[in-house]
Amino acid sequence: MSALQSQSQPLVKVRDLNVAFVSKEATLHAVNGVDFDLAPKETLCILGESGSGKSVTLRSLMRLHPPRRTRITGTIQVDGTDIVAASERELSSIRGRLVSMIFQEPMTALDPVFTIGKQITETIRRHEGVSHQEAQRRALDLLELVQIPSARQRLDAYPHELSGGLRQRAMIAVALSVRPKLLLADEPTTALDATVQIQVLLLLKRIQAELGMGVIFVTHDLGVAGEIADRIAVMYAGRFIEEAPAEALLEAPEHPYVEGLLGATVTPASRGRRLTAIPGSPPNLRTLPVGCAFAPRCTSAEPNCRAAVPDLRALAPDRTVRCIHPAGLRPSMPPAMAFAAEERAP
């Protein structure tokens, strides 16, 4: 646990979360035993490749899965409320009060037939029962907070009248209108151009600090995680396989998959070098291997890795890894180099 967390009660507490989607043909194990805490005012990034279970984990915190086909077990507490056990009524109160979510595609969250101003004022009035005038004033404040230029005129704009970057800001304003303690962000900058993405990332960082929200930010982009995260948790096949303070993780990853991912990511320093691609592809979530899900692709794997899922080990008070041979405890060649050697072999 981080220093922040030991000082206060966690805002989010997740223990042994499992989420499976059941259909006639198969059961898909999307999340397989996830544990984590989020301190108030902390930003945790969940980093992983597509299909690793990031969005499912995030949506579980608001229980947004199709109820009939989804099997959720484990504990999820948000600000003391048990999300797994909550009734539908309690859930909708939490969704409108405590927790907000933003998405990659802003039209997921915006209603195309109402103006931005109307959407924000309605949310505020429903939620706080203030006068129309007061709600209007707050809506204007929110558009200014998310740095929408000419905010007063933009209150009367429909979502389709805004550019991509402004629409993303409008969605953030709508999400903030309930004064959430927890903001869930599912790749909110992935579809944006580079010069706009960095604006939105810095905006989120500033708002997070100003409003003192906890943020869980899902991304597949190491650089984005590096910009915004206090801590990073890396997901693979539905598990958190490594969790650490952002800088520590990006500087010296412990899990062979995270090492591989860093080696495979093209950075300014990559020029002139061959990239160290990870061989193979992630496992099928319908038929997960018994042991470590990365073992089939891992150069450090040994029989024990395949026998059972490795325990989560604490390497430092604020660092955990789910691997029998983390880099720091490995005497021989680090796997990133082993991948490179293997690839170069004729």
Added chain:
Amino acid sequence: MTDPLPAPLAESPLQPLPDVGGPAQALLSVSGLTKTFAGRGKLFGGRAGAVQAVSAVSFDVRKGETLGIVGESGCGKSTASKLIMGLLEPTAGEIVFDGEALGRDAAGLRRYRRQVQMVFQDSFSSLNPRLTIEESIAFPPMVHGMARKAAIGIARDMLAAVGLQPAQYATRFPHELSGGQRQRVNIARALALRPRLVVLDEPVSALDKSVEAQVLNLLMDLKAEFGLTYIFISHDLNVVQYISDRVLVMYLGRVVELGAAEAIFAGAAHPYTSALLASRPSVAGRSREAPPLVGDPPSPVNPPSGCAFHPRCVFSEAVCATTRPALLPVAVPDRQAEHLAACLINQPGSGHSRAPKAA
């Protein structure tokens, strides 16, 4: 491209067409390339208007090089690539391939299309879902007159070349493959005609990082093995920096900077390029507070006057709103002559206060 293509192919299809102009001759030379789309208006708030997607774009692609093209979405990268491919008719401008102007006669186009192939971002929609992988790859050679059996043979060779075991993959269908495997198939199909130039439009943008690395390594290997020349289009600056020999930066349909990758990434001459480079998310950026640029890219329906970048540029002065900077050699002594930028700051006597004094 004066002699018509004999059908069936006279040359063995695994032999690329010969180098006509010699190594010093640019493989592709584009000048004044322009594309205007008639307004489609109504979709965007009822406002009709023509879109100048590509405006007076000129550049060379040298034999054996990788030319990277970067820029934000909507700046005209894909339109430029479709013009180069002959998939769109240019409004103005000329395309010269290995010394010969690209005409509109069928034989010339056919011969050109054999030498210039394309790979798109979307690995799925560019493959026919009802054809097996080997049939998809064999299709272009068959269109160019090769017998089915020989074409299937080539398809299997190409599958092996892109790292997919023919015995395991040849008879599968696109939906039975992962995104990375499908992109390998698209690359194999593009190479089946032994082209000399391959235009890659965001070829790795839809792939996960670990797969992206595999495909980038593959592209480097194939380039060496088959002696290819690449135009590599991407919005990802890190990938462009990694793969390109030279880099072309586009903004709102125009070339704003062109030069050696090393020179541009070490010291961009155009303020837009600098801002684009500084916008890359990175761990090192954690301490930053202000974004390099504010605002969204402008709409090509209603482009700003003068320098199209002036409303977002931190160095903008009155002259920038009235004078459109030409693409000219960078006037800094330690820069190579082949570094071009379209910014008044780099142009002596332009009237910008930061410009060097006119000679």
